[in-house]
Structures are given as C-alpha cells and as structure tokens.
Amino acid sequence: MSHHIFGLTKRINSIKFALLSPDEIRRMSAVKVITADTYDDDGFPIDKGLMDLHMGVIEPGLRCKTCGGKVDECPGHFGHIELAMPVIHVGFVKNIKNYLDATCRECGRIKLKDDEIEIYKQKIEEAKKMGASPLELMLITKKIIEDAASRPICPHCGAEQKKITLDKPTTFREEGRKLTPKEIRERLERIPDEDLPLLGINPETARPEWMVLTVLPVPPVNVRPTITLETGERSEDDLTHKLVDIIRINQRLRENRDSGAPQLIIEDLWELLQYHVTTYFDNQTSGIPPARHRSGRPLKTLVQRLKGKEGRFRSNLSGKRVNFSARTVISPEPFLSINEVGVPEAAARELTVPITVTEYNIEKMREIVRRGSNPKGDKYVPGANYVIRPDGRRIKITDRNAEDVAKKLDIGWVVERHLIDGDVVLFNRQPSLHRMSMMGHLVRVMPNRTFRFNLAVCPPYNADFDGDEMNLHVLQSEEARAEAKILMLVQEHILSPRFGGPIIGGIHDHITAMFLLTHKNPKFTKEQAIHMLSYLDYDELPEPHKDENGNEFYYGKELFSLILPKDLNMEFKSKICDPSVCNNKCVHEACPIDAYVVIRNGKLVAGTIDENAIGSMKGKLLDRIAKRGSDEARKFIDNMTRLAVGVISYRGFTSGIDDEDIPEEAIIQIHEIIKESIKKTDELIELYKQGLLQPAPGRSVEETLEMEIMRVLAHARDEAGKIASKHLGLENSSVIMARSGARASMLNLSQMAGSIGQQSVRGQRLHRGYQDRTLPHFKRGDLGALARGFVESSYKKGLSPTEYFFHSMGGREGLVDTAVRTSRSGYMQRRLINALEDLKVIEDRKVVDTAGNVVQFLYGEDGVDPTRSSGGENVDMDEILTDVLGEKYLLRRRK
Amino acid sequence: MVRFDVLEHELVPEHYLVPKEEEEKILKELGVKKENLPRIKKSDAVLRVLERKYGHIPVGSLIKIVRKSPTAGRITVYRVVVRD
Ligand SMILES: [Mg+2]
Ligand SMILES: [Zn+2]
Ligand SMILES: [Zn+2]
Numbered sequence: 001m002s003h004h005i006f007g008l009t010k011r012i013n014s015i016k017f018a019l020l021s022p023d024e025i026r027r028m029s030a031v032k033v034i035t036a037d038t039y040d041d042d043g044f045p046i047d048k049g050l051m052d053l054h055m056g057v058i059e060p061g062l063r064c065k066t067c068g069g070k071v072d073e074c075p076g077h078f079g080h081i082e083l084a085m086p087v088i089h090v091g092f093v094k095n096i097k098n099y100l101d102a103t104c105r106e107c108g109r110i111k112l113k114d115d116e117i118e119i120y121k122q123k124i125e126e127a128k129k130m131g132a133s134p135l136e137l138m139l140i141t142k143k144i145i146e147d148a149a150s151r152p153i154c155p156h157c158g159a160e161q162k163k164i165t166l167d168k169p170t171t172f173r174e175e176g177r178k179l180t181p182k183e184i185r186e187r188l189e190r191i192p193d194e195d196l197p198l199l200g201i202n203p204e205t206a207r208p209e210w211m212v213l214t215v216l217p218v219p220p221v222n223v224r225p226t227i228t229l230e231t232g233e234r235s236e237d238d239l240t241h242k243l244v245d246i247i248r249i250n251q252r253l254r255e256n257r258d259s260g261a262p263q264l265i266i267e268d269l270w271e272l273l274q275y276h277v278t279t280y281f282d283n284q285t286s287g288i289p290p291a292r293h294r295s296g297r298p299l300k301t302l303v304q305r306l307k308g309k310e311g312r313f314r315s316n317l318s319g320k321r322v323n324f325s326a327r328t329v330i331s332p333e334p335f336l337s338i339n340e341v342g343v344p345e346a347a348a349r350e351l352t353v354p355i356t357v358t359e360y361n362i363e364k365m366r367e368i369v370r371r372g373s374n375p376k377g378d379k380y381v382p383g384a385n386y387v388i389r390p391d392g393r394r395i396k397i398t399d400r401n402a403e404d405v406a407k408k409l410d411i412g413w414v415v416e417r418h419l420i421d422g423d424v425v426l427f428n429r430q431p432s433l434h435r436m437s438m439m440g441h442l443v444r445v446m447p448n449r450t451f452r453f454n455l456a457v458c459p460p461y462n463a464d465f466d467g468d469e470m471n472l473h474v475l476q477s478e479e480a481r482a483e484a485k486i487l488m489l490v491q492e493h494i495l496s497p498r499f500g501g502p503i504i505g506g507i508h509d510h511i512t513a514m515f516l517l518t519h520k521n522p523k524f525t526k527e528q529a530i531h532m533l534s535y536l537d538y539d540e541l542p543e544p545h546k547d548e549n550g551n552e553f554y555y556g557k558e559l560f561s562l563i564l565p566k567d568l569n570m571e572f573k574s575k576i577c578d579p580s581v582c583n584n585k586c587v588h589e590a591c592p593i594d595a596y597v598v599i600r601n602g603k604l605v606a607g608t609i610d611e612n613a614i615g616s617m618k619g620k621l622l623d624r625i626a627k628r629g630s631d632e633a634r635k636f637i638d639n640m641t642r643l644a645v646g647v648i649s650y651r652g653f654t655s656g657i658d659d660e661d662i663p664e665e666a667i668i669q670i671h672e673i674i675k676e677s678i679k680k681t682d683e684l685i686e687l688y689k690q691g692l693l694q695p696a697p698g699r700s701v702e703e704t705l706e707m708e709i710m711r712v713l714a715h716a717r718d719e720a721g722k723i724a725s726k727h728l729g730l731e732n733s734s735v736i737m738a739r740s741g742a743r744a745s746m747l748n749l750s751q752m753a754g755s756i757g758q759q760s761v762r763g764q765r766l767h768r769g770y771q772d773r774t775l776p777h778f779k780r781g782d783l784g785a786l787a788r789g790f791v792e793s794s795y796k797k798g799l800s801p802t803e804y805f806f807h808s809m810g811g812r813e814g815l816v817d818t819a820v821r822t823s824r825s826g827y828m829q830r831r832l833i834n835a836l837e838d839l840k841v842i843e844d845r846k847v848v849d850t851a852g853n854v855v856q857f858l859y860g861e862d863g864v865d866p867t868r869s870s871g872g873e874n875v876d877m878d879e880i881l882t883d884v885l886g887e888k889y890l891l892r893r894r895k
Numbered sequence: 896m897v898r899f900d901v902l903e904h905e906l907v908p909e910h911y912l913v914p915k916e917e918e919e920k921i922l923k924e925l926g927v928k929k930e931n932l933p934r935i936k937k938s939d940a941v942l943r944v945l946e947r948k949y950g951h952i953p954v955g956s957l958i959k960i961v962r963k964s965p966t967a968g969r970i971t972v973y974r975v976v977v978r979d
C-alpha cells in the first residue's frame with residue numbers, strides 16, 4: 001500500500017549498506033602507513049607514520065599535505081595499513097560462519113540444487129516487489145542458509161562437506177582443524193556472484209571475502225587527535241594506541257614470514273595481529289581480554305565510541321550540551337511565589353537574554369551596555385556581555401570598550417543583557433520522568449549561590465534539599481518565551497495529567513501548620529494574628545471577637561478563611577476522620593474530632609484543614625480551586641504556604657524521641673500481647689507437628705501453618721500498635737504529623753513505641769541462611785516466631801542481635817527492589833519515548849504520527865485531557881451542582 | 896462442517912464490513928485518507944469469518960470495529976484491509 005506523505009517535505013526512501021573492498025580502501029587512502037611512530041624528536045609528524053600530514057592536521061600552523069587546508073579547513077583523510085596476513089573482521093563473524101556453512105568447501109557454490117535456487121530467487125524477487133522490509137528479506141535469507149547448510153554433500157560437485165564450528169570470537173574450525181583467515185578468505189572468494197543474492201548479499205556492492213581484511217583503513221587524525229597536557233606532555237588517542245599495536249605486530253609478522261621463520265612463530269604472531277585488529281574494532285568482544293592502557297584502564301575503541309549511554313548516539317546525537325544554562329544546588333525559599341525561581345547573581349550575570357534594540361528601548365539598552373559585564377554596586381543591576389551587530393559580528397563588552405560600544409549602539413543591534421527579575425526561564429530536575437520535570441519559572445535575582453524555589457513545587461520535581469542540584473535554561477527567542485509563559489509556567493501544571501489532581505501543593509510543615517491553625521478552631525490574640533498574617537499581603541483584619549475580659553481575639557478557622565476565594569462552597573472529610581469515632585455514621589459539622597470540613601461562601605465553618613484539603617496529590621480544596629483557574633490557584637498556594645510558615649514559625653513545632661514515650665503499664669501490656677501471640681504460634685507449630693493442622697482449601701499444611709502464623713503475628717503487631725496509639729494523642733507532635741498526613745504514619749510510630757513486627761523477604765517469613773535455620777543461634781527446624789524473623793522490640797527500645805540481623809535482611813529487600821525498579825522503569829521509559837515521541841494530537845483530537853497515520857481516532861478514545869478531568873472522570877456532577885445550587889445541594893447530598 | 900467463529904469469542908470485538916457506497920461518507924467524517932487508517936491483514940482470522948457472511952472482501956475495503964474501551968465505554972474504529 002502506498003504511503004502518503006504530508007507535513008513532510010523530504011523523506012528518506014532507502015538506505016544502502018555496502019562493504020569497503022580492499023581496492024576501495026587503497027583508493028580512498030591518502031597515505032600508506034608503514035611505521036608505528038607518531039612524532040619525531042622535534043614534535044613534527046613522521047612521514048608514513050600514524051600522524052602523517054596526509055591524513056589531516058591537528059596542529060595550528062601546519063598544512064594538510066593532501067588538501068592544503070589548515071586546521072579548521074581540512075576535513076581529514078583516511079590512510080591505510082597493508083596487513084601482512086589476512087584477519088577476520090569481528091563485526092562479520094556471524095556472516096562468515098553462515099557463508100561457510102551454506103556453501104561447498106570445494107567448489108564454492110551454494111549447496112542448493114539449481115531448481116531450488118530458482119525457486120528461492122523467485123521468492124526473494126516477489127518479496128521485494130511487495131515492498132518487503134529488510135527484516136522480512138533477512139528472514140528469507142536465514143531460511144535459505146539453514147536449508148543449504150543442512151546438505152552433507154554438494155549438489156554441484158558432489159564433494160563431501162565437513163562441519164564447521166566457531167570458537168568465539170574469531171577462530172573457525174573444520175572438524176577440529178583450525179582454518180586460517182587465509183583459507184577462509186579463499187573459500188569465500190570461490191562463491192560465485194550469482195549465488196550471493198541468496199545469501200543476502202548484493203554482488204554489486206559487496207563480496208563476502210571482504211569480510212576478511214587484507215587492508216585496514218586508518219581513520220583521519222581529526223578523529224583521534226593528540227592531546228597536549230599543560231605539562232607539555234603529549235598523549236595519544238586510544239585509537240592511535242591500538243593502531244600502533246597493529247602496525248608493530250604487522251611488521252614483525254611480515255619480517256618473520258619473509259625470513260621463513262617457523263610456522264609456529266608465524267601463527268602466534270598472526271593470532272596476535274587478529275587480537276589487536278579485533279580489539280581495535282570492539283574492545284568488549286566476549287571471549288578475549290580487553291586491551292588496556294598502561295594505567296590499566298581498558299581502551300575505548302571504535303564500538304565503544306558509539307555504544308551505550310556515553311556513546312556517540314545517546315550522548316552526542318540524541319542529546320547535546322547547550323549554552324545559556326546553569327546548574328547549582330537548590331534550597332527552599334517560602335517567600336517566593338510558586339512561579340518564581342531564585343537565581344544567584346553570579347549565574348544571572350553569566351546567563352543572558354538577547355534584546356533587539358528598537359527606537360523605544362535604545363536609551364535603556366545604552367544604559368545597560370554602558371554598565372559593562374560586571375556592574376559594581378550593592379544592588380543588582382543588569383549589564384550586558386555581548387552585543388551583536390546587524391552583520392552578525394559579536395562584540396564582547398569589557399570595562400574598556402563599554403562606553404564606546406554603548407555610543408555606537410543602534411537600532412537593529414542585539415544586546416545580550418543579564419537576567420532580570422521577571423525573565424522566563426526553564427527549570428529542570430533529572431530524571432525528567434514527566435512533563436512537570438521541566439517547567440517555566442520567572443526569575444528573581446538573589447544573593448548567594450543556590451537556586452531557590454517555593455516548597456510546594458518540590459513534588460513535581462521530586463526534589464528535596466539534601467544536596468540536589470537542578471538545571472536552568474534561559475530562553476533565547478521571543479517565541480520560546482511566549483510558549484514557556486503560556487504553556488510551561490508552574491501555575492499551568494498544578495493539576496497533573498497523571499491522576500487529574502493537584503501535584504503542586506502543601507507538604508510537611510504546610511500541612512502541620514494548617515492543622516494547628518484550624519483543628520478545633522483555636523483562638524489567637526490580635527498580636528498573634530497580626531504576626532501570622534504579616535507573612536501575607538493582607539491590609540485589613542476581620543472584625544475581632546472579645547472574650548469576657550474584653551481582650552480581642554480571632555479564631556484559627558477565621559484566619560484561614562481569609563485566603564479562601566469568597567464564593568467557594570464545598571464539604572469533604574478531613575484526613576483525620578476516623579469513622580469509628582462517630583459509629584460509622586458521619587455527623588458532619590457536629591463531628592467530635594472536627595474531621596468534617598464545611599466551607600460556605602468562602603468561610604471555613606467546620607472541620608480541620610489537613611492533607612485532604614491542601615496536600616500535594618490529595619488536596620480536595622486545592623483541586624477545587626485549581627479548577628477555577630491557574631491564577632487563582634497560584635495565589636491560593638502562595639498565600640497558603642506563606643500563612644503556614646507564619647503559623648508554624650510563630651507557634652513553634654518540634655518533635656523528639658520522647659514523643660514515642662508510653663507509660664510503663666502500656667509497655668507491659670504490649671509485652672503480654674506479644675508473649676500471648678508467640679505462645680499461639682508455638683501451639684500452631686505443635687499442632688502441625690502432630691499432624692492435626694487442617695490445611696486451608698488449596699494449600700498444603702506447611703503453607704497453611706505459615707499463613708496462620710503470619711496472621712497471628714500481624715495481629716500482635718497491630719494490637720501492640722493500638723495500645724501504643726492509645727497513649728499517643730493529638731497533643732503529641734509526631735502524632736499530629738502522622739494523623740494530619742504531614743509526614744510518617746501511625747505504623748511508623750507504633751514501630752517506634754510498640755513493636756517492629758514480622759520481617760519478611762518476598763512476602764514470606766525469613767527462612768534462608770544456614771541449614772534448616774536462619775541463624776546459628778536457633779535450633780535446626782525451629783519454626784517459632786523469634787527464629788523466623790519476628791522482631792519483638794521497638795525501635796526505641798532497640799533490637800537484639802538476632803532481631804537486628806533479621807531487620808537488615810528485610811531492609812535489604814527494599815533497597816534491592818528500588819534499585820531494580822529504577823533501572824527497569826528507566827529502560828521502559830526510554831523505549832516508550834522512542835515509540836511515542838513524534839505522535840501528536842491534531843485539531844480534531846485524533847492522534848496521528850508524522851506521516852498522518854491514525855493511532856487513535858479520538859485522544860484516549862474519550863477525548864478527555866486528564867489534566868482537565870476530575871480524577872480522570874469526564875465531569876464531576878457534584879462540583880457543578882455545588883457551584884450552581886450551593887449549600888442547598890451540599891445538604892441534600894449528605895442524605 | 897462446524898467451523899469456529901472467532902467473532903463469537905468474548906475477547907474479539909464486533910467487526911462489520913462497511914458497504915462500498917458508505918466508504919466515502921465515513922472517510923469524510925473521519926477526515927482521514929484511506930491510506931492513513933489503521934490496517935487489518937487480508938489473512939486476519941476475522942476477515943475469513945466476515946467473508947463467509949459478506950462474500951469476497953477485496954483489499955482496500957473498510958472494516959468497522961466496535962469495541963469496549965476502558966475510558967469511553969464503547970467506541971467505533973475503522974481499519975482498511977491490506978494484502979499481507
Ligand atoms: Mg535529594
Ligand atoms: Zn586535508
Ligand atoms: Zn561443490
């Protein structure tokens with residue numbers, strides 16, 4: 001079927017691969033390299049050496065002897081080495097094996113009868129006519145070779161065939177006898193041109209014997225430049241080193257051969273030459289040791305230059321280094337808006353924005369240029385590093401010429417001025433796993449040396465401040481800046497396409513602070529209120545309340561309501577909601593633990609603001625406000641984070657190990673429970689040993705026992721946790737953090753205060769280690785709780801030596817899992833990107849590839865943009881009805 | 896002879912042959928040229944079943960497929976028959 005092309009002006013029709021023939025190598029060679037030396041004592045390239053000037057120049061001042069060009073003009077030219085004896089090219093070992101297998105050892109014909117040859121040839125022709133892909137053609141070739149290789153007798157000359165084996169990497173044997181490359185080459189030479197198409201070779205472009213090298217091309221010196229260190233010492237490229245080895249051995253081999261040395265010596269040298277040529281192509285060939293530098297470092301030869309993450313493709317072609325970018329450590333700055341990024345002055349002076357001079361800005365630009373590239377003064381003012389004249393010439397601005405250049409500045413020139421507040425930049429943290437890993441920020445030039453941003457933006461970047469570094473890119477065109485501002489600005493990414501909820505939002509202290517501000521509606525004096533609100537842009541305080549003594553005060557919920565949009569109505573359950581408190585029947589505003597949030601006309605009437613309201617990923621309030629528009633959402637998050645910092649820094653908040661203190665009797669109770677459970681497991685084991693344990697349906701007795709024990713011990717840990725929790729109330733900082741969703745969980749706390757519980761590997765109790773036991777401290781075959789990884793102690797009490805060991809076993813699984821997961825998901829991500837990178841959604845919401853082929857008739861089949869959805873759903877009726885009917889609807893919904 | 900009808904299988908979505916005279920209208924609605932449509936091979940098991948019902952189905956015919964979608968419930972897509 002014909003492929004129609006649109007949206008493309010050019011399309012590669014076909015690519016032809018061919019082999020270099022020895023003649024062609026000689027023809028394209030500018031010099032025959034015969035000596036392994038590089039430079040003479042004066043540092044001048046030696047004639048016919050590896051740095052011969054015919055192969056190009058790398059030193060300024062010299063001229064190429066082939067084209068006459070100077071360093072930047074000469075493209076470099078190949079040379080060649082005449083090999084004394086032929087050697088196998090490692091890249092073609094598999095092909096050579098196939099050709100030897102498929103052809104006759106005597107006459108060289110493919111081992112197929114003439115009529116079979118005809119049939120196969122027709123089949124290939126037909127496939128080509130149908131537009132078969134190279135892969136499909138390769139499959140046909142593979143079948144032909146298999147067929148031909150299976151014939152024990154040549155159908156053409158009747159010669160008996162012998163089995164050829166490949167001794168990796170490059171040694172061929174015929175029934176044990178070694179075949180020399182020379183013999184192999186002779187056999188390949190005998191294959192007639194007419195048989196080649198059947199072997200997948202186009203005789204017009206390649207001959208199989210060219211896969212055995214008799215001449216080796218020497219790459220231009222530009223490809224393997226000499227490095228001169230500061231000490232004046234010269235250091236050759238790895239490729240040059242390898243070529244030196246090849247020439248040396250080649251010379252010795254030739255001398256020995258010509259002087260009629262013993263066959264054994266010649267064979268040894270020949271094999272050594274094969275080794276050097278092999279490692280010259282690929283220094284990671286399996287089966288032979290890699291060639292090493294004097295320092296012991298393996299050499300980087302041709303294949304190593306191309307392959308892998310550091311190779312030419314992934315490191316230089318798919319990805320490149322760029323200008324106008326900066327990288328430094330990040331740190332938090334709660335007084336920045338989520339849209340902003342703090343840029344160190346030093347970076348701002350290095351990163352520039354090109355501004356075209358017009359009649360409207362010429363005076364301003366003159367002023368900036370006049371300041372030079374390093375303006376003095378306490379206050380940061382932008383200078384400029386370069387100006388570009390209309391003829392394209394770049395002029396570097398120095399203190400000496402600044403005044404002069406400023407005077408000459410004219411309309412149409414371009415000034416590369418330093419960053420100023422408000423410039424749009426891209427900010428990125430690796431690994432860039434989703435689109436929110438690179439967002440547009442507005443610059444705020446700041447003192448010190450780190451990039452700074454609002455803490456609410458940590459989740460999309462997955463950033464923390466334990467030494468993380470991030471990259472910043474300054475946009476260089478008006479179009480790019482417009483795109484960044486409209487599409488990439490942080491506030492446009494508050495809602496994540498991953499789950500249709502807010503990914504930018506409160507974390508850690510924001511959540512704790514909002515909890516402290518709103519839970520059970522605490523009172524604050526006017527002074528306290530003013531202090532906390534001073535972090536915000538609020539000029540007016542609401543009407544204060546008065547207590548019996550006439551002192552003015554405010555309620556926390558009131559202060560929080562200040563940052564809510566005035567017409568907001570909603571209600572939802574707080575994170576701290578515990579259905580058992582209200583007997584599984586929610587009582588809404590009357591909730592005894594203040595866990596039902598009610599917002600009426602922008603006033604928080606009831607409930608606690610915690611993770612479920614303002615948390616990143618979970619915040620319902622955030623989600624609701626974000627759907628009202630990105631400006632409003634940005635303002636809310638800015639205000640919320642500032643208010644949070646105001647509240648928590650005024651009140652103060654701390655946590656210590658004594659948060660996990662529980663009374664002596666509670667500890668005793670926990671011990672009781674654990675002792676009881678251990679006894680119960682012992683009973684189960686006894687039952688099992690007597691053969692009285694009833695297996696669960698579909699399980700063996702052993703599996704049943706394990707299941708039962710796991711159940712009993714998990715129950716024990718939960719019970720211990722419950723007792724610990726009973727003594728850990730909401731006056732406790734750690735509990736506030738866990739219950740409000742700020743950080744950690746009640747499980748973490750009960751493991752600190754109560755008991756750590758069963759350790760497991762692959763979901764099973766620990767059982768490996770020594771024969772029939774986990775550690776030599778236990779009897780063989782002991783199935784008891786303590787012998788199989790149950791940790792009775794708490795983190796606070798500390799672990800016994802055996803417990804510590806078990807805990808490390810369980811902990812290791814987690815580490816291994818994450819290591820394996822990240823590498824695997826990284827690979828999957830790369831594959832997905834390569835498959836999907838050029839698909840796009842067009843105007844009518846079809847998904848198409850670059851050729852216009854339809855991938856989906858409607859994006860996602862339902863045409864919904866998850867970012868604009870409600871948790872992935874098309875419409876949220878609740879939200880619409882609340883917006884239209886307000887309280888009336890919310891009250892009716894409760895029933 | 897009892898032959899297995901793949902269309903009866905619950906994992907195989909509904910397939911229909913689009914009548915020649917409707918092709919143009921459908922392509923216009925979709926805003927797609929025939930060669931840019933997803934393909935279905937002439938040798939596809941479903942086509943053999945469809946041929947029992949509609950008779951010979953030449954290369955280039957349109958096949959309408961109605962299938963379940965996790966996001967949109969039921970969706971209709973089209974494929975064009977190609978040689979294999
Ligand atoms: Mg970190
Ligand atoms: Zn040159
Ligand atoms: Zn023969």
Ligand SMILES: [Zn+2]
Pocket residue numbers: 577578579581582586587588591592593595596
């Ligand atoms: Zn409640």
